[in-house]
Amino acid sequence: MRVPLIAGNWKMNTTVAEALDLVRAMKDELEKVTDVETAICPPFVSLAPVKELLAGSTIKLGAQNLFFAEKGAYTGEISSLMVADLCEYVIIGHSERRQYFNETGDIVNKKVTAALQAGLKPILCIGESLEENEAGSTEEVLAEQLSLSLAAVVDLNGLTVAYEPVWAIGTGKPATGEQANGTISFIRQSIAEAYGEKAAQEIRILYGGSVNSANAAEFMQQPEIDGALVGGASLKANEFISIVNQTSLIKHRK
């Protein structure tokens, strides 16, 4: 029922020329897969040229952030309207932004709201730190992040959640498939409590954190996991293609 989504978060990597090369290296293979949605999220400066290269493609484009005001005197910022002009998706509340750029739950909420109003599909990232995990407070932390991020959001249509345990991001130490499935099941249950069972069954929840071609199958075999937000491995064409191909095989196995 839920179409899987594999999204590549390129973070602060690739010049425009490198971004175009990377898209060229994976475009044809990704386009062969029609039962998994694929999205790539390059840096802002590459969005327009990559959009041009992807004209007519099934590969979706996403930004990695936006600012919540529509326009005005906010030097250096990019608004939801500007992103919506080029992209279908936008990553919001990534743990690196929460950590290095002081994004609070309130800021994340304003960004999610602005994205939805602009017709964008936000990929809302939530995840617990290592200390929180070890203290046994994962569920409490996630429930709080979810309710702060979605405060006053009444309709989740278009929204994707990415569960990204902070301790698994860029560390080469992913969660296990079972762990991620259990936590994502908890997230879905929290959404059901706030938005009803139908919304909870419809929303896609991805896993993110050290996903690569060697462990993708373990995650995609889990019923609650609807895809992945891939960082490092999305910068290697073969890795990303393999993750998408494995997802297609596993999720559509008869």
Ligand code: PGA
């Ligand atoms: P990683 O990053 O795959 O490099 O761990 C994932 C992310 O931060 O979205």
